Amino acid sequence: MALPRTLTALACGLLFGLGLAISGMMNPAKVIGFLDVAGDWDPTLAFVMGGALLVAMPAYRMILARRRPVLAGSFSLPEKARLDAPLTLGSALFGVGWGLVGFCPGPAVAAVVTGLPAVLGFVAAMLVGMALHAWISGERKIRTSSSPEAGDAAADPR
Amino acid sequence: MEDFTPVSGLFGGLLVGLAVVLLMLLNGHIAGISSIVGGLVNPKGGDTGWRVAFVAGLLLGALAYVLMGRGPSPVDVLASPPAILVGGLLVGFGTRMGSGCTSGHGLCGMALFSRRSMAATAIFFGVAMLTVFMTRHTF
Numbered sequence: 037m038a039l040p041r042t043l044t045a046l047a048c049g050l051l052f053g054l055g056l057a058i059s060g061m062m063n064p065a066k067v068i069g070f071l072d073v074a075g076d077w078d079p080t081l082a083f084v085m086g087g088a089l090l091v092a093m094p095a096y097r098m099i100l101a102r103r104r105p106v107l108a109g110s111f112s113l114p115e116k117a118r119l120d121a122p123l124t125l126g127s128a129l130f131g132v133g134w135g136l137v138g139f140c141p142g143p144a145v146a147a148v149v150t151g152l153p154a155v156l157g158f159v160a161a162m163l164v165g166m167a168l169h170a171w172i173s174g175e176r177k178i179r180t181s182s183s184p185e186a187g188d189a190a191a192d193p194r
Numbered sequence: 195m196e197d198f199t200p201v202s203g204l205f206g207g208l209l210v211g212l213a214v215v216l217l218m219l220l221n222g223h224i225a226g227i228s229s230i231v232g233g234l235v236n237p238k239g240g241d242t243g244w245r246v247a248f249v250a251g252l253l254l255g256a257l258a259y260v261l262m263g264r265g266p267s268p269v270d271v272l273a274s275p276p277a278i279l280v281g282g283l284l285v286g287f288g289t290r291m292g293s294g295c296t297s298g299h300g301l302c303g304m305a306l307f308s309r310r311s312m313a314a315t316a317i318f319f320g321v322a323m324l325t326v327f328m329t330r331h332t333f
Contacts, residue, residue: 038243038244040220041220041221041243041244042243042244042247043247044216044217044220044221044244045217045221045223045243045244045245045247045248045251046247046248046250046251046254047216047251048213048214048216048217048220048221048225048248048251049213049247049248049249049250049251049252049253049254049255050213050251050252050254050255050258051209051210051212051213051216051251051255052209052210052213052214052225052248052251052252052255052297053251053252053253053254053255053256053257053258053259054206054209054255054256054258054259055206055207055208055209055210055211055212055213055255056206056210056252056255056256057206057255057256057258057259057260057268058202058205058206058209058259059202059203059205059206059207059209059210060199060202060203060206060268061203061206062256062259062268062269063268063269063270064269064270064271064272064273065270065271065272066197068272068326069197071319071322071323071325071326072323072326072327072330073323073327074327074330074331075330075331076197078197078198079198079200080197080198080199080200080203081203083200083203083204083207084203084204084206084207084210085207085300085301086204086207087203087204087205087206087207087208087210087211088207088208088210088211088214088301089211089301089304089305090207090208090211091208091211091212091214091215092211092214092215092301092302092305093304093305095211095215095218095219095305096215096218096302096305096306099215099218099219100218100306104222105218105219105220105221105222106219106220107220107221107222108220108221108222110222111218111222112222112223112224113224113306114224114293114303114306114308114310116293116310117308117309117310118310119309119310119313122291122292122293123292123293123310123313123314124292124313124314124317125291125292126287126288126289126290126291126292126293126314127288127292127299127313127314127315127317127318127321128288128292128317128318128321129284129287129288129291129292130284130285130288130289130292130295130318130321131288131317131318131319131320131321131322131324131325132281132284132288132321132322132325133280133281133282133283133284133285133286133288134281134285134296134318134321134322134325135321135322135323135324135325135326135329136273136277136278136280136281136284136325136329137271137273137277137278137281137282137285138271138272138273139271139281139282139285140227140285140289140295140296140297141227141228141231141285141286141289141295141296141297142227142252142295142296142297144282144285145227145231145249145252145253146252146253146255146256147256147268147269148253148256149253149256149257149260150260150268150269152269152271154271154273154275154278155269155271157275157278157279157282158271158278158279158281158282158285159282160282161278161279161280161281161282161283161286162282162283162285162286163231163235163286164282164283164286165282165283165284165285165286165287165288165290166228166231166232166235166236166286166287166289166290167235167236167286168283168286168287169232169286169287169290169291170232170235170236170290173290174236
C-alpha cells in the first residue's frame with residue numbers, strides 16, 4: 037500500500053522542483069538579489085513565497101479539517117510549540133550560510149542537476165553539516181538518556 | 195530592479211504551493227526540504243521511501259526545466275569556494291538545529307500559523323539580509 041504514497045511524493049517533488057526552477061529561486065544570484073536590500077533590490081522572492089502561501093494557507097486549513105490524509109492514517113505535524121534556544125540559534129546559523137551563498141536546501145538540491153562543481157560542493161558540505169548535527173545531538177541524547185525521546189525529530193517541520 | 199521577474203516568480207510559487215498542499219492532503223507530510231533530506235542523512239527506520247521519491251522528483255522537476263533550456267542561465271553561484279563550503283556547513287547544521295528551512299518554516303509553518311515557524315522565518319531572513327549587507331557593502 038506504500039506505492040501510491042511513494043508516487044505522490046515523487047509527483048510533489050517534481051512539482052516543487054519545477055516551480056522552484058521556473059520561479060528563478062534555483063539561482064542563488066537571484067536570491068541574493070532579494071536579500072541585498074541595500075543594493076539593486078529584486079523583490080521576486082517575495083512573489084514566490086506569496087504565490088505559494090496564497091495556495092497553502094487556505095488549503096492547509098481545509099485539509100486539516102479532515103480526520104486524516106487521503107493515503108495515510110494520520111497527519112505528521114510538528115508537536116513542539118515553544119520557542120527555544122535551538123530554534124533561534126539554528127535559524128541564525130542557517131541565515132548566515134544562506135546569506136553567504138544564496139542557497140537554501142531546496143534550491144541547492146534541485147540545482148544539483150546542473151552538475152556545477154560549486155553546487156555539488158555546497159550540497160556535500162550541507163549534508164556534512166546535517167550529519168554533524170545528527171551526530172552531536174545523538175551524543176547528547178546518550179549522555180542524557182534519562183529523558184525519554186528528547187525532542188522527537190520526526191515531529192518538526194524540518 | 196532590472197532583474198525583477200514577478201510573473202514567473204508568482205507562477206513558480208503557485209506550483210510550489212500546489213506541491214506543498216498535495217503532499218499534506220494525500221500523504222499528511224510537511225514539505226520541508228531540510229527535514230526530508232535530513233531524514234535520509236540520519237535515517238530512523240521505515241520512512242525513507244517517500245523521502246527518496248520526493249528528492250528524486252525534485253531533481254527531475256529541475257532537470258525538466260534545465261533541459262527545456264529557455265530563459266536566463268538558471269544557476270549562478272557568486273560566492274568563493276571557501277564561502278561555499280562554510281555556507282553549506284552552516285545551512286546543513288543550522289536547518290537541522292532550527293528544525294526547518296525556507297520551505298518547512300517559511301512556507302509550511304507559516305501556512306500553519308505556527309509561532310515557532312514565524313520566529314524562525316523572521317530570524318533567518320533577518321540574519322541572511324544582514325550577512326549579505328556585511329559581505330557586499332562593508333568589506
